[in-house]
Amino acid sequence: MEKAFACERGGLTIRGMQYFPADFAEEGAGSDRKYPIAVISHGFTGNHTDMAGYARDFAGIGYAAFCFSFCGGGRNGEPEESRSDGASTDMTALTEVEDLLAVIRYAQGLAFTDADQLVLAGYSQGGFVSGLAAARCGDAVKRLIMISPALCIPDHARRGCLGGASYDPQNVPDVIDCGVTALGKTFHEEAVGMEPFLELSAYRGKVLLIQGMEDTVVHYSYAVRAQACYQEGQCHLQLMRNQGHGYDADQGASVFDSIRQFLADREEVLTIHVFIMHCEERGAGEQWKNDVYFTGYCDTKYFRGAISHEGCDAQEHCAETGIKMRAEYTLTGLDPRGESCSIHVVNQRVGAEWKPVVQTDSAALAWLDHADLTAVLEGGDGGPTVRVFADRSAVAG
Secondary structure, rough: EEEEEEEOOEEEEEEEEEOOOOOOOOOOOOOOOOEEEEEEOOOOOOOOHHHHHHHEEEEEOOOOEEEEEOOOOOOOOOHHHHOOOOHHOOOOOOHHHHHHHHHHHHHHHOOOOEEEEEEEEEEEHHHHHHHHHHHHHHHHHHHHEEEEEOOOOOHHHOOOOOHHOOOOOOOOOOEEEOOOEEEEEEHHHHHHHHOOHHHHHOHHHHOEEEEEOOOOOOOHHHHHHHHHHHHOOEEEEEEEOOOOOOOOOOHHHHHHHHHHHHHHEEEEEEEEEEEEEEEEEEEOOOOEEEEEEEEEEEEEEEEEEEEEEOOEEEEEEEEEEEEEEEEEEEEEEEOOOOOOEEEEEEEEEEOEEEEEEEOOOOOOOOHHHHHOOOEEEEEEOOOEEEEEEEEEOOOOO
16 A cells, blocks of 8 residues: 655655555554654655655565655656655755655654654665764664765765766856756755764664665765774675666665665675576476576675585476575685684575575584574676575574
8 A cells, every 4th residue: 555645844845655564554453553664765866756666665564664755856857746846956965854854753743653663764865865864863763774875975066076067166156057957056065064974973773784886976985984984883784796876676676685684683694705607407398407506705704715616506497386496505714713614505495585504513603503594695797695694683793
């Protein structure tokens, strides 16, 4: 279920959509239930429709999800129904923070939401704005998710290249032509005085920061620096190899799989970067098999090493039952004590999740043998990245 909503900030109307869990009941039986809140912010020149997929995903795991259009956001010639009030030349990062705070107040004031369970998520400029808003809200924000956050905005202002424009930062025009939209001089003047990492660090809750390593808009070094500005262990940085600034449907689905693990308080304990070597196909027609052989490496605080020999992903393709996949491989390397060890992994799909089973000869990692593990597969050139998660309560120091 989904429906439009509107609220106000400074006399301007903010428009968006709210998405409800499958068991939502506004009236009648079950109407007294309170749902956690997810507020999702779009990027520069975007609107609320860009974040609808994430909003539906949040609703799918039990959240009342809200996405909205920033005042003055969007592109030239955009349909009015996807816009909020305001001119693009009046929009700045901080007016967007105020928009987001207004939506938060609206969402928290609804009868069916739990005001104490608030998650902020944002992409690109919306990610940066979400981080700034979380710093203002403090403990009221339980979790913060920033996807490719545009932490480069102050530097781009100092260089005179805000929004892809080109201008003299010592002689800023009143209107900055960005092609698909225009910014006002105020955006520049505000941005050049910002210290984003200092401002973000005021937030003390859990943070998930997802960043592509081939992002040509926001270099991944901004994300590395952002993680360092938070307290130790507060921010999990997920760097995605071969990933640019935008995300297609498959990449977005993988990102949300990682978000689900983060919201469930599961820690990424093994990260295996896979490189496919060769394939062997057998059979034909409606039933055939494909063995995919691969190598790779793992570099985390719990284990550092590589796949010994070759791993094999045995795939069975059947027209009636679909695809069955079972990947098996052995990692050899060093455990957290610096002792040599091996980790044998069997990873296969169980229902809607990948469920790795692990056996290790490391005393320091013996907890892996009994942990309830899940995995997220993240596509990439040459092979996927396999992220293995465990409940934090099961993780041994």
